[in-house]
Amino acid sequence: MRELKEETGYTAEDIKGGTENLDDVHINFISPWLAKESSAFYIAKVDGDAEVNQIPKQKLDESEVIYVHTVDLDENIHQNIRQLAELNNFAVEEKVWSFALGYTLH
Secondary structure, eight states: OHHHHHHHOOOOSEEEOSTTOGGGOEEEESSTTTOOOEEEEOEEEOOTTSGGGSSOOOOOOTTOOOOOOOOOOSTTHHHHHHHHHHHHTOOOOHHHHHHHHHHHHO
16 A cells, blocks of 8 residues: 555555465566566555545655556546547556456456
8 A cells, every 4th residue: 555655646445465465466477488577466446535535646766757647447448548648648558458458348
């Protein structure tokens, strides 16, 4: 929850996953044939209507540059992300895009 707060400014009500309970987290190997580098997926429930999340303020390290964009979590999430990326002229990280496509199929 600390990283979420520092990097996005948002406070989560609940986070599933993490090293304390590997049953709730999926370890993803980036290039398993090449290296053992991995990442993990977490699910954070953020109440956008909560007072603490009304004006989120990041606390980034000096070398970090993170832009926060929010999209609705609905059947159009992949289209919303694509439009946001085109409008702001940025690339979408592969795991974000994969999640959006998978969510669309649920």
